[in-house]
Amino acid sequence: xNLRSSILLALSGLQANKMRxxxxxxxxxxxxxxxxxxxxxxxxxxxxxxxQIASLGSNLLVVNPGAPGGSVRGxxxxxxxxxxxxxKAIAELPLALQVxxxxxxxxxxxxxxTNWATSAIGTTPELQVIKNWPVQFGSFFSADEVNAAxxxxxxxxxxxxxxxxxxxxxxxxxxxxxxxTVQVIGVLSPKGLTNTGSDQDNVVYIPLRTAQVRLTGATHxxxxxxxxxxxxxxxILQAQITDLLxxxxxxxxxxxxxxxxxxxxxxxxxxxxxxxxxxxxxxSVAAVSLMVGGIxxxxxxxxxxxxxxxEIGIRMAVGATPGAILGxxxxxxxxxxxLGGVIGVVVGLAGSWLISVTAGWRVVVSPSAILLATGxxxxxxxxxxxxxxxxxxxxxPIDALRYE
Amino acid sequence: MTHAVxxxxxxxxxxxxxxxxxxxxxxxDLTIHRGGxxxxxxxxxxxxxxxxxxxxxxxxxxxxxxLLEGEDxxxxxxxxxxxxxxxxxxxxFQGFHLLQRATALASVELPMLYAGxxxxxxxxxxxxxxxxxxxxxxxxxxxxxxxxxxxxxxxxARSLVNEPSLLLADExxxxxxxxxxxxVMAILQRLHxxxxxxxxxxxxxxxxxxxxxxxxxxxxGVIVADxxxxxxxxxxxxxxxxxxxxx
Numbered sequence: 296x297n298l299r300s301s302i303l304l305a306l307s308g309l310q311a312n313k314m315r316x317x318x319x320x321x322x323x324x325x326x327x328x329x330x331x332x333x334x335x336x337x338x339x340x341x342x343x344x345x346x347q348i349a350s351l352g353s354n355l356l357v358v359n360p361g362a363p364g365g366s367v368r369g370x371x372x373x374x375x376x377x378x379x380x381x382x383k384a385i386a387e388l389p390l391a392l393q394v395x396x397x398x399x400x401x402x403x404x405x406x407x408x409t410n411w412a413t414s415a416i417g418t419t420p421e422l423q424v425i426k427n428w429p430v431q432f433g434s435f436f437s438a439d440e441v442n443a444a445x446x447x448x449x450x451x452x453x454x455x456x457x458x459x460x461x462x463x464x465x466x467x468x469x470x471x472x473x474x475x476t477v478q479v480i481g482v483l484s485p486k487g488l489t490n491t492g493s494d495q496d497n498v499v500y501i502p503l504r505t506a507q508v509r510l511t512g513a514t515h516x517x518x519x520x521x522x523x524x525x526x527x528x529x530x531i532l533q534a535q536i537t538d539l540l541x542x543x544x545x546x547x548x549x550x551x552x553x554x555x556x557x558x559x560x561x562x563x564x565x566x567x568x569x570x571x572x573x574x575x576x577x578x579s580v581a582a583v584s585l586m587v588g589g590i591x592x593x594x595x596x597x598x599x600x601x602x603x604x605x606e607i608g609i610r611m612a613v614g615a616t617p618g619a620i621l622g623x624x625x626x627x628x629x630x631x632x633x634l635g636g637v638i639g640v641v642v643g644l645a646g647s648w649l650i651s652v653t654a655g656w657r658v659v660v661s662p663s664a665i666l667l668a669t670g671x672x673x674x675x676x677x678x679x680x681x682x683x684x685x686x687x688x689x690x691x692p693i694d695a696l697r698y699e
Numbered sequence: 700m701t702h703a704v705x706x707x708x709x710x711x712x713x714x715x716x717x718x719x720x721x722x723x724x725x726x727x728d729l730t731i732h733r734g735g736x737x738x739x740x741x742x743x744x745x746x747x748x749x750x751x752x753x754x755x756x757x758x759x760x761x762x763x764x765x766l767l768e769g770e771d772x773x774x775x776x777x778x779x780x781x782x783x784x785x786x787x788x789x790x791x792f793q794g795f796h797l798l799q800r801a802t803a804l805a806s807v808e809l810p811m812l813y814a815g816x817x818x819x820x821x822x823x824x825x826x827x828x829x830x831x832x833x834x835x836x837x838x839x840x841x842x843x844x845x846x847x848x849x850x851x852x853x854x855x856a857r858s859l860v861n862e863p864s865l866l867l868a869d870e871x872x873x874x875x876x877x878x879x880x881x882x883v884m885a886i887l888q889r890l891h892x893x894x895x896x897x898x899x900x901x902x903x904x905x906x907x908x909x910x911x912x913x914x915x916x917x918x919x920g921v922i923v924a925d926x927x928x929x930x931x932x933x934x935x936x937x938x939x940x941x942x943x944x945x946x
Binding site (some may be wrong): 297300307311403551572605606609610612613614616617618619628692696 | 757758777781784786796798803809810813815857870
């Protein structure tokens with residue numbers, strides 16, 4: 296008996312009990328649908344996290360003042376050991392692609408009409424490259440404007456909206472940051488929230504020298520962003536920066552350095568691992584319902600075998616081997632579960648779409664998730680179909696024929 | 700001469716039901732030659748059905764030897780026995796034993812399905828077998844759309860499609876009225892005559908046993924009589940006498 300006629304036979308068997316077949320499949324339908332929705336949600340979350348991390352800048356090392364995990368740490372900004380010269384020295388390293396120091400301070404921005412509390416960050420044009428952050432209006436300031444301590448500002452989207460209204464081009468207007476009057480020369484495109492939930496668009500960028508000389512009077516920098524030439528050299532660059540700054544700050548191990556170099560890729564990997572774990576967790580919960588569906592199939596197949604004992608007897612009498620009977624009921628169970636799997640895929644796709652539309656959550660349906668869920672459904676059919684099929688094939692032909 | 704179709708040597712069968720041991724067969728010796736038409740008779744519990752199951756390779760003896768066409772089938776595996784039933788034996792049952800959901804044609808094709816006969820040939824042979832038993836035109840009827848006699852003819856067609864050397868009929872007329880019984884017996888006699896097929900039939904009706912060439916009687920698990928019938932009754936003649944032969 297070949298596979299094709301086995302499948303046709305199984306289909307006609309299922310058709311004879313449409314309602315029962317449908318109810319049996321329901322367990323698998325829900326299971327497969329749930330697996331697909333859960334994986335879609337998990338992968339959606341993962342894509343979102345990956346996107347947020349990419350928005351921080353790729354291959355990024357961040358140098359902050361203060362010992363790594365040090366016991367004595369001042370409030371952010373109070374340690375003043377990092378300097379612009381440190382940043383310039385790091386920029387000399389061949390593996391450092393872009394270097395952008397930052398000096399931030401809290402300001403009240405005033406457009407003459409409204410006030411908005413935000414932070415002003417003094418930096419250099421390299422920051423825009425590192426963060427891969429295009430402007431919506433105007434342009435970012437130049438290195439010349441940095442050196443000249445020009446009174447210019449580039450607004451983040453949130454600041455621009457709150458001071459001038461959304462969609463309005465404020466380039467050419469002047470605003471006041473605390474007591475410093477600056478001219479708006481650009482507005483950055485929206486970037487959204489960080490993965491910790493802070494608004495990356497609530498910021499005003501000004502030239503670093505402007506911030507140091509005209510706004511704060513400080514000579515240090517708060518942070519140095521360093522973009523490495525590639526992902527592979529990040530650890531080497533991290534060591535090089537540590538050596539360089541130790542030298543510049545005259546720190547001889549075992550003395551604690553007064554700075555720390557963080558690799559944001561590690562942060563990204565951690566975040567990705569977290570979302571992967573979450574996805575696996577959600578999918579395994581859904582897989583449990585698939586298992587329950589499998590038990591439903593086993594239950595119904597046991598009933599079916601009992602009901603069809605005489606049929607089994609007849610088939611055996613005319614020459615069906617135990618293997619052929621086993622195959623027949625196994626194929627029936629697998630057809631049942633695969634059919635449920637296919638319907639479940641449709642339900643899962645519809646469910647994912649519904650969630651993305653109604654709840655606005657990001658969902659990513661991958662073909663591998665569909666294959667996985669369908670394959671798993673088939674495996675459930677084989678696993679839970681085997682016992683009833685085995686029971687059928689073990690029947691004694693005489694007893695089966697006499698069964699009423 | 701060639702081997703006997705059936706040769707049973709001191710075959711016994713005991714069943715254990717809890718603490719009670721039932722001796723269904725207490726040592727049967729039986730030889731049936733090719734081309735024979737044998738009726739087995741006896742009261743219920745006499746061992747005739749057990750013998751039939753044994754001959755049909757549906758059951759195995761507790762002791763003794765069963766040679767089917769000279770081949771010892773006593774120690775064959777379940778799968779091997781299934782193959783023997785499929786290709787060398789044909790079954791006809793009292794209750795017809797057709798698949799309720801299958802059409803007549805599908806029922807007749809069933810043994811060939813398990814023998815691995817290709818689709819086209821299977822269909823051709825099934826149609827041929829149905830014509831042979833006079834069921835042309837009923838191919839797509841299901842059992843509940845057929846009379847008892849027609850159902851039994853479907854079963855006969857099914858038993859013939861793999862061209863077995865031995866046909867086993869277990870009370871083939873038990874569920875049929877006398878006229879239909881005659882028709883079925885006429886078909887069996889014709890098969891026996893024209894195809895030289897060996898037939899073993901269990902029956903408790905003397906009228907039906909009268910169509911066989913040899914009658915074996917069982918009682919309490921042993922053979923008590925084994926007699927040749929000098930002049931077996933002719934079912935088609937009886938039908939003709941009643942008027943209007945159909946077989």
